[in-house]
Amino acid sequence: MAEFMTETEERSSGVLRPGTAEEPREQTGDTGGPLDAQEAAVQLERTRALVDPELRAAVESLPAAMRRIGLYHFGWQHADGSPAEGNAGKAIRPALVLAAAAALGGPAARTAAVRAAAAVELVHNFTLVHDDVMDRDSTRRHRPTVWTVFGDTDAILAGNALQALALRLLAEDPHPASAPAAARLAACVVELCEGQHADTRLEQRAPEAVTLEEVLAMAEAKTGALLGCACALGALYAGAGEEEVAALDGFGRQAGLAFQLIDDVIGIWGDPRHTGKPAGADLAARKKSLPVVAALTSGTPAAAELAALYGKPYPGQEAAAGEIARTALAVERAGGRDWAQAEAADRMARAMQELARAVPDPEAAGGLLALAEFVTRRTS
Amino acid sequence: MAEFMTETEERSSGVLRPGTAEEPREQTGDTGGPLDAQEAAVQLERTRALVDPELRAAVESLPAAMRRIGLYHFGWQHADGSPAEGNAGKAIRPALVLAAAAALGGPAARTAAVRAAAAVELVHNFTLVHDDVMDRDSTRRHRPTVWTVFGDTDAILAGNALQALALRLLAEDPHPASAPAAARLAACVVELCEGQHADTRLEQRAPEAVTLEEVLAMAEAKTGALLGCACALGALYAGAGEEEVAALDGFGRQAGLAFQLIDDVIGIWGDPRHTGKPAGADLAARKKSLPVVAALTSGTPAAAELAALYGKPYPGQEAAAGEIARTALAVERAGGRDWAQAEAADRMARAMQELARAVPDPEAAGGLLALAEFVTRRTS
Numbered sequence: 001m002a003e004f005m006t007e008t009e010e011r012s013s014g015v016l017r018p019g020t021a022e023e024p025r026e027q028t029g030d031t032g033g034p035l036d037a038q039e040a041a042v043q044l045e046r047t048r049a050l051v052d053p054e055l056r057a058a059v060e061s062l063p064a065a066m067r068r069i070g071l072y073h074f075g076w077q078h079a080d081g082s083p084a085e086g087n088a089g090k091a092i093r094p095a096l097v098l099a100a101a102a103a104l105g106g107p108a109a110r111t112a113a114v115r116a117a118a119a120v121e122l123v124h125n126f127t128l129v130h131d132d133v134m135d136r137d138s139t140r141r142h143r144p145t146v147w148t149v150f151g152d153t154d155a156i157l158a159g160n161a162l163q164a165l166a167l168r169l170l171a172e173d174p175h176p177a178s179a180p181a182a183a184r185l186a187a188c189v190v191e192l193c194e195g196q197h198a199d200t201r202l203e204q205r206a207p208e209a210v211t212l213e214e215v216l217a218m219a220e221a222k223t224g225a226l227l228g229c230a231c232a233l234g235a236l237y238a239g240a241g242e243e244e245v246a247a248l249d250g251f252g253r254q255a256g257l258a259f260q261l262i263d264d265v266i267g268i269w270g271d272p273r274h275t276g277k278p279a280g281a282d283l284a285a286r287k288k289s290l291p292v293v294a295a296l297t298s299g300t301p302a303a304a305e306l307a308a309l310y311g312k313p314y315p316g317q318e319a320a321a322g323e324i325a326r327t328a329l330a331v332e333r334a335g336g337r338d339w340a341q342a343e344a345a346d347r348m349a350r351a352m353q354e355l356a357r358a359v360p361d362p363e364a365a366g367g368l369l370a371l372a373e374f375v376t377r378r379t380s
Numbered sequence: 381m382a383e384f385m386t387e388t389e390e391r392s393s394g395v396l397r398p399g400t401a402e403e404p405r406e407q408t409g410d411t412g413g414p415l416d417a418q419e420a421a422v423q424l425e426r427t428r429a430l431v432d433p434e435l436r437a438a439v440e441s442l443p444a445a446m447r448r449i450g451l452y453h454f455g456w457q458h459a460d461g462s463p464a465e466g467n468a469g470k471a472i473r474p475a476l477v478l479a480a481a482a483a484l485g486g487p488a489a490r491t492a493a494v495r496a497a498a499a500v501e502l503v504h505n506f507t508l509v510h511d512d513v514m515d516r517d518s519t520r521r522h523r524p525t526v527w528t529v530f531g532d533t534d535a536i537l538a539g540n541a542l543q544a545l546a547l548r549l550l551a552e553d554p555h556p557a558s559a560p561a562a563a564r565l566a567a568c569v570v571e572l573c574e575g576q577h578a579d580t581r582l583e584q585r586a587p588e589a590v591t592l593e594e595v596l597a598m599a600e601a602k603t604g605a606l607l608g609c610a611c612a613l614g615a616l617y618a619g620a621g622e623e624e625v626a627a628l629d630g631f632g633r634q635a636g637l638a639f640q641l642i643d644d645v646i647g648i649w650g651d652p653r654h655t656g657k658p659a660g661a662d663l664a665a666r667k668k669s670l671p672v673v674a675a676l677t678s679g680t681p682a683a684a685e686l687a688a689l690y691g692k693p694y695p696g697q698e699a700a701a702g703e704i705a706r707t708a709l710a711v712e713r714a715g716g717r718d719w720a721q722a723e724a725a726d727r728m729a730r731a732m733q734e735l736a737r738a739v740p741d742p743e744a745a746g747g748l749l750a751l752a753e754f755v756t757r758r759t760s
Contacts, residue, residue, distance in 0.1 A: 065577045193541040196537055
């Protein structure tokens with residue numbers, strides 16, 4: 001669980017599209033399908049078209065050193081400063097901002113919320129730059145991470161500048177929702193920090209000392225909070241009332257947890273051709289991901305076997321294949337995989353309830369639903 | 381110059397008070413005196429009384445881990461979580477916010493600006509926590525720095541949370557100035573990041589390759605910017621127009637540069653009993669402070685001697701006293717000390733001009749003047 005959910009997300013290239021030979025696993029089983037996937041893909045492309053110019057203008061406004069690092073991180077420049085094609089991730093969070101605004105306020109609200117969408121994306125990327133420093137992750141979106149290219153100090157400074165830029169965008173936005181949106185986004189940053197703190201602490205503790213409740217709380221703070229915040233900001237820009245804003249925040253949080261659960265399943269049983277990581281890399285790193293902690297706390301004989309395996313350091317690549325397969329099997333036999341899939345389905349059901357509270361009209365809710373389905377149905 | 385100006389400030393305990401046996405050096409020479417010092421001391425105490433409750437409530441509002449680190453950093457708790465007396469620094473920046481608000485808008489504006497003053501102090505402390513990580517400084521305000529107690533990761537996270545808290549305070553402030561104030565504070569954070577980047581880069585370069593212009597630009601971004609921003613925020617909360625806001629920003633920037641110049645002089649020739657550091661510690665660390673770069677670029681024979689000394693690593697404590705004394709003498713003979721004092725006087729004169737533009741009434745300007753005198757007249 002030291003992996004931020006988005007690392008797999010940002011790594012993965014096998015986005016589910018209609019007509020793809022691979023069918024999604026029926027993880028949540030009750031809603032959506034190929035049409036939703038198509039709808040989500042359309043939304044994500046549209047979001048990039050709307051938000052990228054705002055995002056890029058903001059990064060271009062930074063002073064020289066911070067600008068160079070920002071342009072590198074978003075994939076608009078190579079490390080030497082020459083232009084690059086850009087690979088700024090899938091834009092799920094800004095898409096949620098725009099979809100929430102549209103669901104409650106129609107196209108005008110969607111247009112008004114573009115700056116807020118860029119602000120959320122800047123916050124997301126600030127946390128990615130910093131998390132990579134803290135976790136010593138060396139690859140992001142198939143490129144060397146900022147700290148490996150520019151060093152720790154500049155990575156920390158550039159992350160700080162991206163956070164400031166996000167809040168400057170909102171402070172300069174004359175829309176009446178900009179102040180409550182900024183307050184909410186700043187509060188979310190605090191929650192993300194607490195979540196990252198909890199994550200690093202959990203990773204330092206003995207596997208048997210970690211409870212499922214703790215890992216779920218950490219995942220909500222680290223992953224659910226910003227997805228919830230994105231939806232809440234969209235609602236604010238649509239002029240929604242407090243209850244609708246809270247319900248959309250809840251929708252994003254629950255969908256975010258479902259996403260994390262599926263991401264953790266993929267981190268163990270995902271196809272390396274799609275994840276871009278060796279099979280079972282999360283197990284090799286002894287990560288206390290949600291399926292693993294569910295398995296460890298299951299009280300089954302397989303839990304004891306898993307605890308013994310996790311108690312030993314990773315034996316290294318030669319002995320790896322057999323050890324990883326045994327570990328994955330132990331998680332599965334202890335019920336970790338089934339639990340994670342059932343829990344993801346439960347979180348998605350809760351997300352749907354929150355969505356129905358905020359947006360009773362199923363047609364208006366369609367965009368948000370499609371995005372939630374998209375993030376929890378990836379096969380890689 | 382790798383030292384953030386405030387490090388000596390926060391370290392120093394020898395605040396000049398009337399009746400102190402030591403007289404300040406006549407560094408700027410043309411204004412102020414013991415009455416100003418008394419006035420400044422009164423303002424700083426009053427600022428603490430007004431701003432501390434707001435600041436503490438903000439830090440207390442953080443979730444558990446971030447709160448604990450924040451309370452430790454501000455001196456309100458020991459590392460074990462037990463209560464401490466508090467030693468949150470001299471509050472120069474929040475005092476500037478309140479003095480600027482009062483100068484342009486009277487007592488009502490001062491009261492209205494308390495939250496903005498707390499926000500500026502939070503930003504200042506966020507940069508202190510991060511700079512200590514980057515510079516590996518182990519002592520701050522006579523206590524172990526956050527990273528030495530909680531580790532790098534938690535220090536970075538807590539700094540991030542303090543930045544977010546600052547901008548949340550402004551976003552939640554219903555005052556009409558809060559949005560432009562937040563935009564300005566966020567832009568200032570970006571400038572501080574660029575300044576810290578420039579500082580770390582300058583320290584890595586060969587002494588003879590660094591120009592005075594570069595070091596001055598770095599000092600303005602790293603030190604002047606936040607003092608200028610503090611004054612500008614006070615002006616905004618007084619409902620001042622663009623020109624007055626810009627003039628007060630200029631006042632703070634120039635006073636900040638004067639402060640940095642004096643701080644650098646103290647870093648070489650200051651009394652260790654007051655600075656809390658061994659004599660010449662900045663020289664031992666081969667810091668490219670303003671007097672040193674002025675000396676190195678003076679084209680004098682002493683400049684060559686200084687370059688040779690700076691080209692060698694510090695010989696260690698046994699050989700130190702003689703080497704430090706020789707280095708300090710070379711800086712002095714190359715004109716570094718005289719230049720820094722003249723430049724500080726020049727910057728103070730420019731600050732006075734900006735102040736007179738924004739606040740023509742000398743009585744109304746008295747509070748800001750006293751603070752500027754205070755920060756540039758310290759003997760330690």
